[in-house]
Each structure stands twice: as structure tokens, then as C-alpha cells.
Amino acid sequence: MSMITPDHYKLYGFLMSPYSMKMRAYLRYRRIPFQWVTGEAANNVAMTKVEPYMVPVLGYPDGSYVNDSSHLIADLEARYRDRSTTPESEADAFLALLIEDYADEWLVAPFFLYRWESEADQTHNAQWIIYEYFRGNIGHDQFDTMAEMWRKRQTSLLSAVSGKPASYDMVKASLHELLATMENAIRKRPFFFGSRPSSAEFAIFGMLSQLVQDLSANRFMRDQHPFTSRWVGVIDDISDFEGTWEPLCDQPEHLMNSPVYELLKLSGRYHLPMLLANQRASQNQEKVYCFEVAGVPHERRVLPRFLPCLPALQQHYNALSDSTKATLNPALEDAGCLQFLNVKP
Ligand SMILES: N[C@@H](CCC(=O)N[C@@H](CS)C(=O)NCC(=O)O)C(=O)O
Structure with missing residues (x-):
């Protein structure tokens, strides 16, 4: 051994x-x-x-x-090929990548907002970070100073990561849409593309793993989304899971009736418009960008870290075979994603 x-x-x-x-x-x-x-x-x-x-x-x-x-x-x-998290079907692999990007780049906004908005959360969450930082040494003479320093640092990043207070409700609502979709999905099966996970599940898990620990978010996670909260505990270590891929895009109705389609709608409503607005503002050398979700303006600081995301997704989309594009396009169009993807980067 x-x-x-x-x-x-x-x-x-x-x-x-x-x-x-x-x-x-x-x-x-x-x-x-x-x-x-x-x-x-x-x-x-x-x-x-x-x-x-x-x-x-x-x-x-x-x-x-x-x-x-x-x-x-x-x-x-x-x-490494064994236990790959890239679905076998080209269409599903693209959808997994798009959802992974949505989770990484959009869900950070509501997660960060819930973590740092209220004073109670700020105190609790900063302490937990420093507890980990000092490996459990609560008696460390720098413990309180570091927790306060971290609290101030993260709170000062709130508008850069989550936007301005005028759009806080919209940002939070976007998370509750995701959680409702996940709770429905998880009550049927743990994974999106068969009985094994793709990188999309791991990206969503990453964000939800924070909500189940944080003070305020933990309450609504447990009260309103009990199986999603439990799913998070399970996904943390699924080294014993064995499963198979089941193509989602073999029939249009199959995809349209799946949780993946609901997630695509969230990407089309929040994530892709944000990436485009960020890209346009950066091209115009502006420091902030703004886009509207259902009439609510969402203003954020331009983040260079988002800049490679949209061209990478467009490149992947453009590289798909014509038959895969034909299979995916109706769902991507209905979900409001196609206009952002069907562009030469
Ligand atoms: N796109 C990166 C994002 C990583 C990231 O944002 N990490 C945060 C902590 S969760 C961080 O280290 N931020 C640096 C900072 O706070 O300055 C990834 O997928 O790994």
C-alpha cells in the first residue's frame, strides 16, 4: 500500500x-x-x-x-482519462462547460453578498477564515487583528464582486432561482448528464459548499433546500461513485425538460450578459459596466479576470460540429444564450 x-x-x-x-x-x-x-x-x-x-x-x-x-x-x-468529468457527447460536454463557467463567474456574486453583507455574517465568517488560517489556534495573539483585517478587506470588495445595493435583491433572487432548480433536480437524481458528475456539478458544489457554512445562508439552505444542503455534503467526497453518461441532447424534449435547461436560462439571464458587458466596458476603457436584468441596472467594476471567459466559450461553441450546433441551438436560443455564443471571438 x-x-x-x-x-x-x-x-x-x-x-x-x-x-x-x-x-x-x-x-x-x-x-x-x-x-x-x-x-x-x-x-x-x-x-x-x-x-x-x-x-x-x-x-x-x-x-x-x-x-x-x-x-x-x-x-x-x-x-488522465479514467473517471473523466467531461461528458462523452460533444453537446453535453459544451453544456457542462457553460454551466461550470456560470457557477464560477456568476454565483460568486450572490455568495459573496450573503457572506459579507450583514455585520453578523462579517464577524462570524471572518473568524472562521482566520480559525482555518491559524490552524485552530484561537489563542494566537494576532487572531482578532487578522479577523478584523480580513473582515474589512472583504467587505471593501463587496461592490466589485456583487455590485451596488440597488441590485442586491436581484443578485440574491438569482441565487434562489438556482437553489429552486437544484432542489427539484436533486430530488430526482444527483447529476445532470447521467449517473456520474461533470465539472458543472463540481462548480455548483463549490459555491454551495460556502452557503451551507455561512451564518445567514446556512439558515435558508437548511430550511428551504434540505436535499441540496445534503447533496453538498455528499459531493464533497464521491470517490466511491461509479456511474455512466446518459446523453441529454439525444432528443430536444429531453434537454428542454431537464434541469440543465433551467441552468442555461440562468446563464442567459445573468452570466452571459455580465461577461459581455464586462468585455465591452473593457474595450471602451471604462472602469465600470452596467447591464439590466428585468429592468434592474446591475453595475460592477470591470474585472480583467472575466475577460477570457466569453471568448473561450465562443471558441468552444464555434468548434462544435454542425450537427451538434443544430441539436443545441433551439435550447440555447430559447434560454437566451445563443446570441452571446454564436459570435466569432
Ligand atoms: N477563477 C479562479 C478563482 C479563484 C478565486 O477567486 N479564489 C479566491 C478565493 S475563493 C481568491 O483567492 N481571491 C484572491 C483575493 O481575495 O485577493 C478559480 O477558478 O480558481
């Missing part, structure tokens, strides 16, 4: 980081041996080994360090 040795992967991350949890659950499912490293050590690696400063970071057996969960997943999908 071999134990985890220094030549295995190391995942540097935090329980309080959605992308770290996404990556950890992914590696566990793939049965890729790795060591989890958290606390100050993880933060030091993120500060010194990668650009920009972000967790999670994956330490490769060859001594290199890489961040960005989607990029890491794409790389590991190419390196």
Missing part, C-alpha cells in the same frame, strides 16, 4: 474558498492522489508561487504551481 508521498499533487486551499472546495471534490472523485494543505502555508504558496494571488493552487509532482480551477480541471482531464 502506498501512502501520499512528496511526488504527489498538493492542493493549497481553504474550506472557506468555493474554488478550493470545487477542486478538492474534483480530485477526490477522480481518485488523483493529493495532499490537502491549508492555513498560512496555503496562503504563502498563493502569494509567492502564482500570479495573480488566488487559491486554490495545485502543486504538481514536477514542482510547478498552477492556479485557476477551470484551467486545472481542463489540464487534469487531458492528463
Whole structure:
């Protein structure tokens, strides 16, 4: 029996980081041996080994360090074939990628808002981050100072990540739409494309893994979405799951009646318009961008980190075969996604 040795992967991350949890659950499912490293050590690696400063970071057996969960997943999908999270069908694989991007780039807005809006959440959540940072040493002489520093830092990022107070209700409502879809879906089956997970489930899991821990969000998660809350606990480690892909796009009604179609509508309403508005503002050298959801203006600071997302999705869409496009287009169009994707990047 071999134990985890220094030549295995190391995942540097935090329980309080959605992308770290996404990556950890992914590696566990793939049965890729790795060591989890958290606390100050993880933060030091993120500060010194990668650009920009972000967790999670994956330490490769060859001594290199890489961040960005989607990029890491794409790389590991190419390196190892067993238990891949890329659906076999080209159409389903594209949908999984689009939903993964929606979860990573849009759901961070409501999650961050719930985490940092109220004073009670700020205090509770900052303490939990620092508890992890100091590896449980609550008596550390810097504990309170660091918790306060982190509280102030994160709260000051609220409008950059979640927008202005005028759109808070809309941002929160967008999360409750997702949660309602997930609760309905999970009451039927745990996965979207058969009896095995795609990267889309791991990305949604990453964000929801935060809501079940945070003070205010935990209440509505448990009260209103009990099976979604339990699903989060399960997905954290599904290294024992074995399943098969079941093509979703074999018949148009199949896709249109699935939770994936509901998720596409959320991408078309929130995620893709946000990526486009961010891209346009950046091209016009503006610092903020604005787009409307059902008449509610949503204003955010331009984030360079979102810029590669839309061209990457457009490139994937354009590379699909004509028959796959013909299969997907009616659903993408009805869900309000096609106009953003059917563009040469
Ligand atoms: N796209 C990246 C996002 C990672 C990310 O935003 N990580 C957060 C923590 S969850 C972070 O480290 N932010 C840096 C900061 O707060 O300055 C991924 O998928 O890994």
C-alpha cells in the first residue's frame, strides 16, 4: 500500500474558498492522489508561487504551481482519462462547460453578498477564515487583528464582486432561482448528464459548499433546500461513485425538460450578459459596466479576470460540429444564450 508521498499533487486551499472546495471534490472523485494543505502555508504558496494571488493552487509532482480551477480541471482531464468529468457527447460536454463557467463567474456574486453583507455574517465568517488560517489556534495573539483585517478587506470588495445595493435583491433572487432548480433536480437524481458528475456539478458544489457554512445562508439552505444542503455534503467526497453518461441532447424534449435547461436560462439571464458587458466596458476603457436584468441596472467594476471567459466559450461553441450546433441551438436560443455564443471571438 502506498501512502501520499512528496511526488504527489498538493492542493493549497481553504474550506472557506468555493474554488478550493470545487477542486478538492474534483480530485477526490477522480481518485488523483493529493495532499490537502491549508492555513498560512496555503496562503504563502498563493502569494509567492502564482500570479495573480488566488487559491486554490495545485502543486504538481514536477514542482510547478498552477492556479485557476477551470484551467486545472481542463489540464487534469487531458492528463488522465479514467473517471473523466467531461461528458462523452460533444453537446453535453459544451453544456457542462457553460454551466461550470456560470457557477464560477456568476454565483460568486450572490455568495459573496450573503457572506459579507450583514455585520453578523462579517464577524462570524471572518473568524472562521482566520480559525482555518491559524490552524485552530484561537489563542494566537494576532487572531482578532487578522479577523478584523480580513473582515474589512472583504467587505471593501463587496461592490466589485456583487455590485451596488440597488441590485442586491436581484443578485440574491438569482441565487434562489438556482437553489429552486437544484432542489427539484436533486430530488430526482444527483447529476445532470447521467449517473456520474461533470465539472458543472463540481462548480455548483463549490459555491454551495460556502452557503451551507455561512451564518445567514446556512439558515435558508437548511430550511428551504434540505436535499441540496445534503447533496453538498455528499459531493464533497464521491470517490466511491461509479456511474455512466446518459446523453441529454439525444432528443430536444429531453434537454428542454431537464434541469440543465433551467441552468442555461440562468446563464442567459445573468452570466452571459455580465461577461459581455464586462468585455465591452473593457474595450471602451471604462472602469465600470452596467447591464439590466428585468429592468434592474446591475453595475460592477470591470474585472480583467472575466475577460477570457466569453471568448473561450465562443471558441468552444464555434468548434462544435454542425450537427451538434443544430441539436443545441433551439435550447440555447430559447434560454437566451445563443446570441452571446454564436459570435466569432
Ligand atoms: N477563477 C479562479 C478563482 C479563484 C478565486 O477567486 N479564489 C479566491 C478565493 S475563493 C481568491 O483567492 N481571491 C484572491 C483575493 O481575495 O485577493 C478559480 O477558478 O480558481
